Amino acid sequence: MNADMSTQASLAAAPEVATGAPAPAAAGPVLMDCRVEHIFYGSFLAVRNAEVPIIANEITAFIGPSGCGKSTVLRSLNRMNDFVPGFRMEGHVHYRGQDIYAPGVDPVAVRRSIGMVFQQPNPFATSIYNNVAFGLKLNRFKGDYAERIEKALRGAALWDEVKDKLNSSGLALSGGQQQRLCIARAIAVEPDLLLMDEPCSALDPIATRRVEELMLELKQTYTIAIVTHNLQQAQRVADRTAFFFVDTSAGGRTGYLIEYRPTQELFGDPKEEQTRAYIRGDFS
Amino acid sequence: MTPSAATPPRLPVARPPTAWQTGANVVFRGLTHAFGGAVVVLLAGIVFEVLRHASPAVSKYGAGFVSGSVWDANRNEFGILPEIGGTLYTSFWALLLAGFLGVTLALVLSQGFLHRRYEVVMKNVVELLAAIPSVVYGLWGIFVLVPLLRPGAAWLNDHFPNFPLFATRLSGPGILPASLVLAIMILPTVTAVSREAMAAVPPRLAAAAYGLGATRWEVIFRVTLPTASGGIFGALVLGLGRAFGETMALAMLAGNAPNFSWSLFSPGNTLAALLANHFPEAGEFEVGALMYAALVLLLITLAVNVVGSLIMVRATAGLRGLR
Amino acid sequence: MAPPTTAGRAGNNLHLSLGNSRTLLDRVLTLLAIGLSLFALFPLLSVLYMLLVRGGELLSPSLFTELTPGAGMEGGGIGNAVLGTLIVVLIASVLSLPLGLLAAIYLAEYAGESKLGTLVRFAGKVLTGMPSILAGVFAYALVVVTMGSFSALAGGVAMSVLMVPTVMLTAEQALRAVPEKMRMAALGMGATRMETTLRVVVPTALPGILTGVMLALARAAGETAPLLFTALFSDYWFEGRLGSPIASLAVLIYNFSGSPFPHLVKLAWAASLILVFLVLVLNVGAQLIIRRPQEF
Numbered sequence: 001m002n003a004d005m006s007t008q009a010s011l012a013a014a015p016e017v018a019t020g021a022p023a024p025a026a027a028g029p030v031l032m033d034c035r036v037e038h039i040f041y042g043s044f045l046a047v048r049n050a051e052v053p054i055i056a057n058e059i060t061a062f063i064g065p066s067g068c069g070k071s072t073v074l075r076s077l078n079r080m081n082d083f084v085p086g087f088r089m090e091g092h093v094h095y096r097g098q099d100i101y102a103p104g105v106d107p108v109a110v111r112r113s114i115g116m117v118f119q120q121p122n123p124f125a126t127s128i129y130n131n132v133a134f135g136l137k138l139n140r141f142k143g144d145y146a147e148r149i150e151k152a153l154r155g156a157a158l159w160d161e162v163k164d165k166l167n168s169s170g171l172a173l174s175g176g177q178q179q180r181l182c183i184a185r186a187i188a189v190e191p192d193l194l195l196m197d198e199p200c201s202a203l204d205p206i207a208t209r210r211v212e213e214l215m216l217e218l219k220q221t222y223t224i225a226i227v228t229h230n231l232q233q234a235q236r237v238a239d240r241t242a243f244f245f246v247d248t249s250a251g252g253r254t255g256y257l258i259e260y261r262p263t264q265e266l267f268g269d270p271k272e273e274q275t276r277a278y279i280r281g282d283f284s
Numbered sequence: 285m286t287p288s289a290a291t292p293p294r295l296p297v298a299r300p301p302t303a304w305q306t307g308a309n310v311v312f313r314g315l316t317h318a319f320g321g322a323v324v325v326l327l328a329g330i331v332f333e334v335l336r337h338a339s340p341a342v343s344k345y346g347a348g349f350v351s352g353s354v355w356d357a358n359r360n361e362f363g364i365l366p367e368i369g370g371t372l373y374t375s376f377w378a379l380l381l382a383g384f385l386g387v388t389l390a391l392v393l394s395q396g397f398l399h400r401r402y403e404v405v406m407k408n409v410v411e412l413l414a415a416i417p418s419v420v421y422g423l424w425g426i427f428v429l430v431p432l433l434r435p436g437a438a439w440l441n442d443h444f445p446n447f448p449l450f451a452t453r454l455s456g457p458g459i460l461p462a463s464l465v466l467a468i469m470i471l472p473t474v475t476a477v478s479r480e481a482m483a484a485v486p487p488r489l490a491a492a493a494y495g496l497g498a499t500r501w502e503v504i505f506r507v508t509l510p511t512a513s514g515g516i517f518g519a520l521v522l523g524l525g526r527a528f529g530e531t532m533a534l535a536m537l538a539g540n541a542p543n544f545s546w547s548l549f550s551p552g553n554t555l556a557a558l559l560a561n562h563f564p565e566a567g568e569f570e571v572g573a574l575m576y577a578a579l580v581l582l583l584i585t586l587a588v589n590v591v592g593s594l595i596m597v598r599a600t601a602g603l604r605g606l607r
Numbered sequence: 608m609a610p611p612t613t614a615g616r617a618g619n620n621l622h623l624s625l626g627n628s629r630t631l632l633d634r635v636l637t638l639l640a641i642g643l644s645l646f647a648l649f650p651l652l653s654v655l656y657m658l659l660v661r662g663g664e665l666l667s668p669s670l671f672t673e674l675t676p677g678a679g680m681e682g683g684g685i686g687n688a689v690l691g692t693l694i695v696v697l698i699a700s701v702l703s704l705p706l707g708l709l710a711a712i713y714l715a716e717y718a719g720e721s722k723l724g725t726l727v728r729f730a731g732k733v734l735t736g737m738p739s740i741l742a743g744v745f746a747y748a749l750v751v752v753t754m755g756s757f758s759a760l761a762g763g764v765a766m767s768v769l770m771v772p773t774v775m776l777t778a779e780q781a782l783r784a785v786p787e788k789m790r791m792a793a794l795g796m797g798a799t800r801m802e803t804t805l806r807v808v809v810p811t812a813l814p815g816i817l818t819g820v821m822l823a824l825a826r827a828a829g830e831t832a833p834l835l836f837t838a839l840f841s842d843y844w845f846e847g848r849l850g851s852p853i854a855s856l857a858v859l860i861y862n863f864s865g866s867p868f869p870h871l872v873k874l875a876w877a878a879s880l881i882l883v884f885l886v887l888v889l890n891v892g893a894q895l896i897i898r899r900p901q902e903f
């Protein structure tokens with residue numbers, strides 16, 4: 001029990017960024033060293049061989065055809081897959097030098113530092129204010145709530161639209177506003193790493209633009225990993241891009257990593273044939 | 285090791301869960317499991333308590349209890365055959381009436397006979413029927429229904445004195461008023477469950493029959509009712525389960541007579557009414573016998589409800605192929 | 608639609624015709640069905656009419672402030688029974704709501720397809736279908752026999768047995784209706800299961816849960832059979848002793864319905880009016896809560 005507690009405590013507190021394996025073409029320190037060997041759902045092998053180190057203060061994009069396991073890998077970075085019965089991962093995810101799948105680690109503590117924005121907007125059925133305050137309350141935040149909430153809503157480019165109706169329901173907002181509310185909710189606790197699973201798929205181009213600008217601002221302070229189907233979006237925002245593909249050769253549908261490189265290089269000069277074909281649009 | 289030059293800023297808000305949060309979570313989890321289990325324990329406890337208190341009587345009277353027809357607490361002689369007969373007999377009439385009316389109501393409520401608005405009103409009114417406490421129906425039965433039935437009953441008895449159903453006079457409480465009120469009480473169950481079964485019939489089946497030129501009632505008799513028959517049957521069985529267990533209307537209207545008669549106008553008794561009427565003043569021996577009777581009632585209703593639920597499961601499974 | 612013609616011919620005539628036996632039968636059956644449905648509503652109308660006319664007769668403030676009169680006496684009221692019903696229902700709520708709600712949370716948030724979950728759900732269904740008088744038998748065996756006397760507590764225990772399955776099964780449904788993505792949002796921020804359940808799922812499902820609670824309360828308030836030989840009756844005010852018998856509207860109606868004294872029968876009608884009013888208010892309240900538009 002004591003050992004557990006100290007592990008948890010240092011998870012959030014460890015100030016230095018320790019890294020296991022250096023990233024390929026590493027520019028900054030590796031915040032999260034993710035090395036997936038296999039991910040199973042029950043007996044179904046969903047993903048194999050994906051090594052995606054995430055660099056601090058960068059935006060990392062995951063792209064690839066549907067079903068190749070982008071969400072699966074992303075969700076295993078803050079142990080959201082723990083809720084899927086039958087989920088099993090081989091490999092490791094080291095966050096600030098600690099294995100988040102190590103036996104003593106509390107997944108709740110992991111998720112406090114590693115936030116997530118989902119594909120579908122999912123605000124709570126309560127006021128806008130309470131939605132954003134949720135994470136603060138969870139973390140027993142003792143400071144100025146109003147200030148934090150305004151900061152988060154400004155950060156999510158939603159403040160001007162909702163500042164007069166903070167007490168109205170979060171569900172009464174438009175889909176795009178709801179998604180930005182969810183982003184505000186996630187960044188209110190200033191997570192170390194923000195995971196975003198197709199955050200713009202429910203948004204119109206203008207709202208999408210806003211969210212992209214927001215991500216570029218946020219990366220000054222935070223680190224972001226984003227799944228997207230929009231190749232232009234990856235090119236606009238991502239420093240580094242991981243391209244996943246599906247292997248159907250063994251009869252199953254197993255996703256795996258084809259290449260993971262700085263975005264400019266990946267799109268400018270793809271090394272692999274599948275990548276070239278995918279970004280040309282041959283598979284869609 | 286990479287240099288820690290570009291260290292991200294300290295995390296001002298996010299912190300691991302406090303010991304209290306983690307502990308409370310574990311306790312809460314245990315608590316919900318325990319309370320879930322407690323519901324099972326509650327059911328088991330009911331069965332156990334009834335069994336425990338009934339067991340002396342069970343070993344003393346054995347099967348003769350079920351076939352005996354005398355209930356005499358002074359002589360410690362107990363039998364519940366008339367009550368079993370009365371339970372079945374009143375429930376039969378109630379089910380006959382409630383089944384007919386309930387299925388008709390369900391048709392009216394599900395087959396587009398009425399404008400949507402009236403359909404909703406009617407549905408709420410039927411639900412209202414279920415909301416009125418049974419003791420109020422009992423009161424109504426005594427002071428409205430019995431006087432209303434008496435002239436007709438007398439006429440039938442005068443003209444067909446040899447017909448077994450009309451062999452006696454309705455002097456007050458009796459099988460007929462009890463069965464009628466019982467029918468009212470199970471009508472909402474029968475209606476709601478069979479309405480659901482009818483609503484579950486895929487519209488394209490009816491559309492196919494309409495396309496062949498069938499009239500509305502031809503569609504109902506040839507398509508809707510046969511397809512929903514499993515569910516309707518289940519509704520009737522569930523209604524029967526309720527009828528067996530219904531107490532107050534029968535305690536007030538059946539007449540509390542310790543004998544069985546086929547005549548609709550003679551008083552009778554049922555298991556549930558027996559319990560209601562005798563428990564308050566029962567001595568030690570009689571309590572044992574009453575517990576035995578309660579056990580019999582428990583077993584009967586349990587069996588009927590399990591059969592009803594199985595039929596419902598079958599019926600929904602059978603419809604699955606149609607979707 | 609074309610007006611019905613008198614001389615309809617089956618065959619090529621496409622006009623709706625009452626002369627056509629199929630159409631005629633169709634119309635007759637429709638009328639019959641609607642007529643029967645209206646007939647089925649007659650008892651309800653009659654009951655409500657009688658309640659208003661006969662029950663309304665004695666309606667006055669003293670009805671609620673005075674004790675039930677003895678046999679053959681005039682005057683008095685049903686105050687002890689109104690109070691008694693409220694107290695028995697209160698005892699039953701205290702016993703059954705925590706049990707029913709936590710069991711519902713177990714079913715909706717933890718049980719999944721587990722064996723215990725299936726068993727709990729099965730037990731709930733059996734309890735729903737169990738005759739209410741058996742709840743009384745259980746409370747009699749557990750409380751009355753043990754304590755040696757009829758009591759308010761025994762009445763409350765009997766009622767709570769009836770409330771638990773209703774509360775549990777409706778609350779489970781309400782909890783299940785909360786979209787999974789809301790749970791994921793909370794869990795994804797590092798909320799524990801408990802925090803997710805208590806801060807997100809339960810508040811969102813609250814209207815549905817309250818509806819179930821109110822329906823259970825309505826059912827409990829109207830139940831008579833299990834009270835007859837648990838709470839029994841008392842001609843006096845409740846004096847805070849859970850161990851002694853207590854009055855209730857339902858038992859009052861039963862006892863006075865068989866009385867040879869017209870005044871007591873009148874009181875039974877008045878008590879019925881109050882009881883039905885109470886039950887209907889709870890039912891309508893439950894409907895209003897659930898009708899409130901909700902989008903997730």
Ligand SMILES: Nc1ncnc2c1ncn2[C@@H]1O[C@H](COP(=O)(O)OP(=O)(O)OP(=O)(O)O)[C@@H](O)[C@H]1O
Nearest residue numbers: 041046065066067068069070071072073084253255
């Ligand atoms: N909860 C789950 N249980 C079982 N299998 C799952 C689950 N979630 C995903 N899978 C399977 O894992 C594989 C990868 O799914 P995943 O959702 O990660 O794909 P994706 O790349 O995010 O696709 P998309 O672009 O459509 O979102 C798929 O074959 C999918 O069927």
Ligand SMILES: [Mg+2]
Nearest residue numbers: 070071072197
């Ligand atoms: Mg996905």
